[in-house]
Amino acid sequence: MNRNNSSCKQLVLASALSALTLTAAAQNDNIVYKDSNVRFTLVTDGTVRMEYAPDGKFLDNKSFIAVNRSYPEVKYKKSETAKKVVISTDYLTLTYTKGSCPLTERNLSIVSAKTKKKPTDGKRIIPFAWHPGQKDAPGANLKGTYRTLDGYDGDSRGDTGKMPIEDGLLSRSGWTLIDDSEGYVFDNSDWQWVAHRPNEGKTQDMYFLAYGNDYKKALHDFTVFAGKEPLPPxxxxxxxxxxxxxxxxxxxxxxxxxxxxxxxxxxxxxxxxxxxxxxxxxxxxxxxxxxxxxxxx
Known part of the structure; x- marks a missing residue:
């Protein structure tokens, strides 16, 4: 009887440890590079999350923008030397110089993937080269929305000029950067309370989306970490x-x-x-x- 009780306890303990392991894996899956201050996570083959934390305390809590932290498996290639790490997917190639954080134009770059495949669906990868701090080309962003149409005739309002529409998710440049570094986050109590980020104001938390002219992919990839909107009635x-x-x-x-x-x-x-x-x-x-x-x- 004692031996059976002991065996049952071992099975229960093993099951609990297995569940904890799966939970931890679900929180940290698709991490393709991590050191004491920098972490890169592939959300999709066209979207990478880039983090810098001065004390190595990376954020796994959900933010107001990113409500999903578990992502489907992504195919990628990684080459690493003592000085650099290169991560490649079908849409992008990220290069980072180790030990030179925070993330700046001096140590991080993302370029469009090189491919010899001819697209059969009309979608193609638009060549680009990006680094932190780089702005989108003027007129490239397809824009988002504005709070009101009151007083506007089309996109103009009297002598005040054009409506100041904010930038949207899609760009003719084929890439979009979403900076969540100062965004609000939730604590871990069932989304009930707003929490402070670790090292608030000193960390970097960015999402780079590469999609070429496949705007549907951009919208899909965004929903992988930002969640899906319910259909309107x-x-x-x-x-x-x-x-x-x-x-x-x-x-x-x-x-x-x-x-x-x-x-x-x-x-x-x-x-x-x-x-x-x-x-x-x-x-x-x-x-x-x-x-x-x-x-x-």
Missing amino acids: RYAFGYWWSRYWCYSDNELRQLVSKMHSYSIPMDVLVVDMDWHYTEEGRGGWTGYTWNKRLFPS
Whole structure:
């Protein structure tokens, strides 16, 4: 009986150790190079995470940008000497000079992979050469979004010039850098609390995406570490009516009736703001008191 109990305990202990080993591997998989201050992790064959930590305490917590830390297996080649390490995939070649951190243009570079294969799907690797601190070519970024369209006619607003749209994920240069060095991170309590980064303000945490003109790959690779967005609800793709106008209840009924008469499937009707009082002292841009003149009931 004692021997059986001992065997059971050993099996349980072995199972627990195995689980811990798998957990640790899941947190640190695809690490292709690591020394006392620098760590490189392949997220995909076109995306590499590059970290510098002055005390060697690398971040495995999830950040607001990077919610995934476990990645699928990536095929790569690595050559290493006493001074340098070279990591190559089908999309990029990273070269790092050892013992010369933090990461700068003097010790780190990434160039497009050399390939003799002719693309059959129209996608190709755009030649590039990048180093830390390098900016994208002017006009190359395909841009992202802006907080409001109010007051704009197309992408212009009166005499103020073009809309200052921020840079987006895609670029005609064939590469994108996402710097998460100062981004917020979570602690390890089920995503409930924001935590400080180790050596806050002194570390580097960057993601380099190489994709050529395969923009779908760029979007896919981003989701591997940033997570996937849920699909919007079906009604969000339908017709929305919103007009900054002082509608009354009967006018809205007439509007909806006219939509039906023309067989226009209106999914969302926005009553902008005059449903509540907007007079000075009674409302303005806020308030929840219905305007009885427009909506008696």
